[in-house]
């Protein structure tokens with residue numbers, strides 16, 4: 001999770017090595033007044049900022065590191081409609097009608113993403129197509145039921161590919177079939193984040209980098225304090241994801257930062273890459289601690305997996321990721337890994353999105369649960385709408401109840417480790 005001066009202050013990932021950084025933005029110094037101050041320059045914060053600036057608000061974004069430094073600049077790039085908890089879970093939480101409304105909004109989130117890429121000329125190497133691949137008969141039954149559910153209840157045309165059909169496209173014998181979604185896809189996550197950052201600055205947003213918020217004073221005019229300055233605003237937005245560290249304890253108690261890791265192989269060449277994933281789709285399996293992977297535009301395999309629930313990076317990441325890749329693509333042999341990096345996903349207890357407001361002028365969005373590339377843009381848009389006076393669509397999400405993780409800050413990690421061990425055991429057994 002380190003930063004690296006050689007990569008313009010970003011963790012040393014293939015992403016940071018394959019995109020031009022933005023010019024550094026100044027650190028906050030002194031007192032600044034604005035209409036809306038946003039903590040965090042990831043997809044959520046930047047999306048809200050841009051929408052608000054375009055609507056005429058004076059917007060400030062405070063970022064502890066650099067634009068896109070958090071999960072938005074390091075993720076698997078899988079841009080998937082829906083939410084981390086799955087549609088059936090959402091139905092159980094809010095009822096079938098609201099779950100359908102939320103799913104439709106996630107489709108709008110994908111349209112929003114495409115519109116932003118097009119309008120701002122962001123080259124994020126978008127590729128359509130996403131496969132969810134079951135490993136066990138129990139998972140296969142669930143995935144086939146999801147296909148049926150998407151087609152009948154959600155008007156979302158996904159296909160079931162049996163093992164043979166999948167094998168024509170994906171050179172792995174590991175899976176029992178696939179839910180193939182033609183409209184979800186993948187992109188270069190840091191290029192997308194930097195593109196949003198560039199567009200936000202062009203729209204008049206003042207972004208301060210290297211400006212960690214150390215205190216938020218709540219009230220009729222909230223104040224964000226950093227080491228060298230403070231921002232006074234009418235509305236405050238918390239978009240710090242898994243990295244808030246003490247700014248809003250009631251939010252932090254409701255998410256668990258879970259480490260997940262990505263390896264970029266050495267380039268495989270166009271033919272070598274196509275031999276692995278013929279149609280260039282993104283792939284994610286259905287295990288609790290899942291593998292997720294895709295090809296890069298320079299023909300590498302970008303392979304994600306190996307969750308860490310302890311807050312510490314696992315030991316020999318190169319060896320761990322090599323083993324995981326070999327489990328899916330043994331034909332790659334001892335392929336060199338040019339980059340391995342990680343980041344934290346913000347898992348909520350029910351894995352559903354946790355968006356809303358803590359007081360009338362204090363908004364937040366978190367709990368993307370590893371499913372944020374599309375949903376973050378939507379969250380930013382809905383927060384901006386709510387600040388502008390149209391809160392109905394954000395309030396839909398505020399209906400989802402979120403319990404704190406049991407055990408509080410001290411015990412939640414051991415409890416989660418125990419729970420995850422059970423899920424892993426279950427995945428291994430049936």
Ligand SMILES: Cc1cc2nc3c(=O)[nH]c(=O)nc-3n(C[C@H](O)[C@H](O)[C@H](O)COP(=O)(O)OP(=O)(O)OC[C@H]3O[C@@H](n4cnc5c(N)ncnc54)[C@H](O)[C@@H]3O)c2cc1C
Nearest residue numbers: 040042043044064070071072075076078213241343372373
């Ligand atoms: C390794 C990895 C793989 C993933 N893969 C996928 C995937 O394939 N598909 C998918 O949909 N989702 C994926 N995700 C999740 C997705 O990346 C996130 O849901 C999404 O990027 C969250 O965006 P955000 O803007 O809310 O948070 P972030 O991008 O994390 O931004 C939060 C920002 O807030 C800043 N910040 C925090 N605290 C402070 C403070 N006190 N003061 C100032 N700034 C602060 C941080 O520095 C950070 O830049 C993955 C995440 C990780 C880590």
